[in-house]
Amino acid sequence: MKNVRLVSRSERKGKSQGLLAGLNPKQREACNKIDGPMLILAGAGSGKTRALTYRLAYLIEQGVPASNILALTFTNKAAREMKARIADLVGAEQAQRVWAGTFHSIFARILRREAELLGYTRSFSIHDGEDSLNQIRAVMTDLGISQQDFTPQAVRGAVSKAKNSLLSWQEYQRQADSVFEQQVGLVYKEYVNRMRRSNAMDFDDILLNMIALLRSDPAILARYSRQFHYILVDEYQDTNHAQYMSIQMLAKEHRNICVVGDDAQSIYRWRGADIRNILQFEKDFTDTSVVRLEQNYRSTKTILAAANDVIQHNVRQLKKELWTDNDAGDPVYLRRCYDDREEAAAVVDTIKREISGKGLKYKDFAVLYRINAQSQALEDAFRRSNIPYVIIGGMSFYKRKEVKDALAYLRLLVNPSDNESFLRVVNEPARGIGKTSLQRIAAYANDRDLSLFDACRSIESVPNLQKRARTAALDFVSWVARFTETLAEMPMDEVVKNYLEASGLPRMYQEAHGDDAFDRYNNVQRILSHVTEYSRENAEPTLTDYLQEVALIDDAEDAQDQDKIVTMMTMHGAKGLEFPTVFIVGMEQGLFPLARAEKEPEELEEERRLFYVAITRAEQRLYLSYTQRRYRFGELSYPQPSYFLGEIGKDKIEELGRSQAAASERPSRGRGSRQATRPSSTASAGTTSKTSYFDDIKPDEDQTYSQIPEEQNRSRLRSGLRVHHSKFGEGKVLNVAGSGDQRRARVRFAGVGEKTLMLKYARLEVLGD
DNA sequence: CTCAAGTCTCCGAAC
DNA sequence: GAGACTTGAG
Numbered sequence: 001m002k003n004v005r006l007v008s009r010s011e012r013k014g015k016s017q018g019l020l021a022g023l024n025p026k027q028r029e030a031c032n033k034i035d036g037p038m039l040i041l042a043g044a045g046s047g048k049t050r051a052l053t054y055r056l057a058y059l060i061e062q063g064v065p066a067s068n069i070l071a072l073t074f075t076n077k078a079a080r081e082m083k084a085r086i087a088d089l090v091g092a093e094q095a096q097r098v099w100a101g102t103f104h105s106i107f108a109r110i111l112r113r114e115a116e117l118l119g120y121t122r123s124f125s126i127h128d129g130e131d132s133l134n135q136i137r138a139v140m141t142d143l144g145i146s147q148q149d150f151t152p153q154a155v156r157g158a159v160s161k162a163k164n165s166l167l168s169w170q171e172y173q174r175q176a177d178s179v180f181e182q183q184v185g186l187v188y189k190e191y192v193n194r195m196r197r198s199n200a201m202d203f204d205d206i207l208l209n210m211i212a213l214l215r216s217d218p219a220i221l222a223r224y225s226r227q228f229h230y231i232l233v234d235e236y237q238d239t240n241h242a243q244y245m246s247i248q249m250l251a252k253e254h255r256n257i258c259v260v261g262d263d264a265q266s267i268y269r270w271r272g273a274d275i276r277n278i279l280q281f282e283k284d285f286t287d288t289s290v291v292r293l294e295q296n297y298r299s300t301k302t303i304l305a306a307a308n309d310v311i312q313h314n315v316r317q318l319k320k321e322l323w324t325d326n327d328a329g330d331p332v333y334l335r336r337c338y339d340d341r342e343e344a345a346a347v348v349d350t351i352k353r354e355i356s357g358k359g360l361k362y363k364d365f366a367v368l369y370r371i372n373a374q375s376q377a378l379e380d381a382f383r384r385s386n387i388p389y390v391i392i393g394g395m396s397f398y399k400r401k402e403v404k405d406a407l408a409y410l411r412l413l414v415n416p417s418d419n420e421s422f423l424r425v426v427n428e429p430a431r432g433i434g435k436t437s438l439q440r441i442a443a444y445a446n447d448r449d450l451s452l453f454d455a456c457r458s459i460e461s462v463p464n465l466q467k468r469a470r471t472a473a474l475d476f477v478s479w480v481a482r483f484t485e486t487l488a489e490m491p492m493d494e495v496v497k498n499y500l501e502a503s504g505l506p507r508m509y510q511e512a513h514g515d516d517a518f519d520r521y522n523n524v525q526r527i528l529s530h531v532t533e534y535s536r537e538n539a540e541p542t543l544t545d546y547l548q549e550v551a552l553i554d555d556a557e558d559a560q561d562q563d564k565i566v567t568m569m570t571m572h573g574a575k576g577l578e579f580p581t582v583f584i585v586g587m588e589q590g591l592f593p594l595a596r597a598e599k600e601p602e603e604l605e606e607e608r609r610l611f612y613v614a615i616t617r618a619e620q621r622l623y624l625s626y627t628q629r630r631y632r633f634g635e636l637s638y639p640q641p642s643y644f645l646g647e648i649g650k651d652k653i654e655e656l657g658r659s660q661a662a663a664s665e666r667p668s669r670g671r672g673s674r675q676a677t678r679p680s681s682t683a684s685a686g687t688t689s690k691t692s693y694f695d696d697i698k699p700d701e702d703q704t705y706s707q708i709p710e711e712q713n714r715s716r717l718r719s720g721l722r723v724h725h726s727k728f729g730e731g732k733v734l735n736v737a738g739s740g741d742q743r744r745a746r747v748r749f750a751g752v753g754e755k756t757l758m759l760k761y762a763r764l765e766v767l768g769d
Numbered sequence: 770c771t772c773a774a775g776t777c778t779c780c781g782a783a784c
Numbered sequence: 785g786a787g788a789c790t791t792g793a794g
Contacts, residue, residue, distance in 0.1 A: 075784085104784050129783075203784050270782065373780050376785095393783075401787090427770095434770045468770090552784065572782045594781065610782085633780065634785050776790070 019058055019089065023051065030291045031055040034062060034230070037251075037285035038258040039278075043322040044307070044616035045298025045578065048260060052234060053082055055258065056098065057089035059230055066097035070228035070250070074235040075554045076102055078576060099228065103243050104203060105552045107210040110224070111201075112548065117216060118209055123414040123544045125200040126551035130399070131420050132156060132191075132202045139190045145183050158184040159191060163204040164240045164272035166211070197451060199417040207242035214249045225253045235576075236261035236281070240272035248284065255285060263318050264311050267572060267610045269602070279318070296322050296616075298578050300329025303622050306648045307615040313647050314605045331654040334645065335625040340374070340586075343625050344381035347583050350623060351387065351566065354581060362388055366579040367568045368614050370592040373632075374585065375568055382566065392569035398553060402509065402520040406527045407550065409503050410496065413484055414544050416477075417451040426452075429508040431476060437469035453477055492543050493535040497528055571614040582618035584611075587626040588639035611644050 020028050030040050030051045042048035052071075060066050073079040079100040087095035099106055108126065115122045127135070136156045140147055158181070162172045169192055173185035195202065201209060214221045231251050233239065236259035239247070251257035261278045269275065282288045296304055304324050311317065337343040347367055354360050367378055372394035382389045397403055405428055408421035415421070427433045438452075444462045445455035455462060456477040459470050483499040500506065509521035534549075535541035567579070586592055593607035615622060626641045645653075 102784065206784085267782080268784095271784080371780060371782075430771065432770065436770085466770090554784075570782060596781085631785080633778095771794085773793095774791090776788105778788080779786090 019061060020054060023047075023054060024295065026291060026293050026295070027051040027054070030293065031058045033289055034059055034064070035256055037255055037281075037288040039281050039288050039290045040258065040260040040293065041290065041318065041320060042260055042262055042293040043296060043320055044262065044265065044613070045296040045304075045324075046293035046322070047295075047297050048234075048293060049078075049082070049085075049576075051293065052232065052260060053085045053089070056082070056232065057086050060086070060090050060094050060098075064230055066094045067099070068227065068229040069098045069232070070106070070230070071098055071100040071232045072103055072106065072234065072247075073100060074102065074238065074576065076105055076552070077554055078234065079105075102552065102554075103239075103246070104206050105548075107206050107246070108201075108548055108552060111206065111209055111213065112544070114213055114220075117220075118213060119196070120199055120201070120209075121415070123199070125198065125411045125415045125418045125421065126206070126548060127195070127200050127202045127420060128551060129156075129203070130404070134423075135191060135194060135420055136187060139187050139194065143186055143190060145187065150180055150183060154180075155184055155187050159188045160204050161272060162188060163208055164242050166208070166242060166245060194419065197417065197449065198419045199415050200420065204242070207240075207246060211242060211246050211249065214246070221249060222253075225250055229254055229256060231257045233257070233259045234261075235265075237263050237266040237275055237278045238268040238273040239277050241274055241277075242272075244274065244277045257285065264314075264320075264609055265575070265613050267575065267606060267613055269606050275316075292320060294320055294322055296324040297326070298619050299324065299616060300326050300620060302329050302331060302652050303615060303618050306332050306622070306652050307612050309648050309652070310608060310615065310644060311612045314608055316605060330621050332648060332652050333621070333623045333656050334653050335623065335656045336641075337625055337627045339627050339629050340377040340631075341381070343585055343627050344377045346625065347378065347585065347623075348381045348385045348387060350583070351581075352385070354621075360580060362564055362566050364580040365566045365583070366574065366577070366581075366617065367566065367583045367585060368571045368574050368617070369568075369585050370571060370594065370610075372570060378568055378585070382568075388565040390565050390567055392567060393573045394570075397523065397526075398550065400520075400523055402505070402523050403527060406500060406505060406524050407547065409500060409505065410531075410543060411547055412453070412480055413487065413495075413499060414547065416453040416480065416484070419452050422452045425503070425505075426473075426476060429504045432472040433469055433476065437465055437473070440464050441473065453480075457481075487543065491535060492541055492546075493532040496531045496543065500524065500528060571610050574617050575613055578617050578619055580619045581621045581623070582614070583623045583625070584614050585625050586630075587624050587642040587645055588630065589642055590637070590639050591630070591632075592642050593644065608644065608647075 020031055023031065024047070027047055027050065030038070031054050034055075040048070040051065042051070056069060056071060059069060071079065071082065073082065079102070083095045083098060083100050086098065101109075111118070111120075111124075112122055115124055133152055133156055136159070137147065137152045140150075140152060140155065162169075162184075167175075169185065169188040172181075172188055176182045176185045195205065214224065228250055231247065233247060238261075247257065247259075259278070259281055263275055263278055266273060266275045266278075282290065299307070301324055304322060304326075308322065335343075335346055337346060351362075351365050354365075355362070369375065369378075375391050375394055379389070379391060398407075405425055408424040411418050411421040412425065423438070426438070441452060441455050441459075441462055444450075445452050448455070456473045459465070459474045459477075462470075465473075479502070483495060483502075486495050486498075506521055506524050509517050509524065512520075531543075531546060534546050538545070567577075571584070589598070592611070593604055597603035597607045624645065626645070627639070629636060629638050631637075
């Protein structure tokens, strides 16, 4: 952030007024009242981070011990940056003592210390979303709950939501009324049990257990209240109920709590964020001082005005007036593209042009999109043009199968009870312990409340096993146990090296053929060097701490050489960042806003806030683009331009023609069929810039499904929709499967029962949700 | 029990 | 269109 002025050494030593001298009056106000509750409403680009950094530095300068400050940020990266800047102001030694990090990382650190009080061991595992989804699947299977009726994702979502609302499984079961909720109640209970038995916590548990810890004993609450005498919470609009509760408890006694946020940038409702937390802060803490940071230092007047145009369409919001002294700058550029390949080529082309013309560097650019799948086309285009890039999020390093396997091996080493990890690696590479054997071992373990690992240790007592499987299982657990013992005697990186090599995982990929085997092998090796690096950099490295760090890592941390590369990420990932030039791609109805948000006013407003966040990342130039055809789910669709585009005043927009590079990129065969296949409107749409997107857009067009070509209607069909069939009457779609001509739907009709229909033949009329 | 080919699900954002 | 999961032959 450009407006941070480094404070010189002499200034640092000066009086406090000197420290705060470089701030504007509002920012200063946000810093110099250090006691009592404070709410800082900070608009996008208003120098919020700067104000927070100075506030913390000021606290320290006023004599507050740095170790009594708790600063909860949204990402670990934000915490690190904040610490680095505090170090510039008051010295590294002090800065290092501040408790800065995400809710999850700080709480996990505390829980590690207090684990025994809650019935865990200190080496408890942390399970990520994928792990917990696997666990939910397994529970559903074992309870005989059909995964057709209720998807594991939906069940996990419901469990997570319950946890975030602090509903125990007992309470949840009591108030469950629909069939779905009753089923979820059963899964919830069993899931909790199994996580306990695995000595594991998921992300939600980290918050819940922190609250449980604080509630367990007034003395503990008192201790941590004292420890965190000054609390600061960033991005408060995106806290969920559990996070809210933990803060309430910790701050209740001393009331030195400062929260910072912007309701217009709340974009995590879907994972439990409750916007009311910020709206009601003044009621929670009566004598709150409220400070508004409304001057934007980041963007041009035009970009800021465009953002304001958009957010105005939201009904529910706190009024604020963002303004800026910056220049008007360029208009907002808008480009219509044929498809996502052309869109990506246009981005590449523009970057090249701006670099040679304006002297910008690669790091000055960011490409933002709605869903991770959109990164593919961009990645291809960047590769072809040899432009260095980094993709943040999505299928990141830590989500790859081989990496997760390697980490599961390590988790098992410190926490043998971790059944999820056990199942992941016990037969990877194949050791002759197959599904059937595992089922029998699991049955035995369940009866006796043992972990799978312990069950294998007494494998002779497990009934109905083949001799071979018995030996293999026993060999496996003794092998792991041997390495666990050496952990106490040898440096951890050496143990890990020997252990992983002996696991056979690297060799498996070495010997495998196939395109990605080599990459996978290298990824496993990368974990090894990562562990080595970790153990060199830390004074007392433990494998448990390493695993915790990795589990709670945010992807942004992987962006190493941020200097020389273009950043690509989702709009969610861009929160808190800024770039001179920003591209927002895929501005299409059904993609942004997403189809399912179109009919939900609350969700639509969240999408709009997301657009607002994305726009306000841009400092100098903003490029928006949309395509006329796009593949989704392997099927072609012809989206309308996003009506968010129409919400920006026309006076701020300049439409661009197709770029030369983009035009020549297009294979000629694509053009001929184009007009023929394009449904509805603009038959005249040529390849020139003559036609406007306003021709494309028909904002109020009441488009019914029957007007859309059959092909599209077919892809729009999804479970939950009500449909009408000429013979069977009205029914409800249960699921949709297959693609192309094979695409078929299972539909329950009133009276007639369930039918599977080939969509090619069955002319289903969609009635709605 | 294992492997390869076939089938199904996914593509909604992430600590 | 890829990756995860299932299925059927050795």
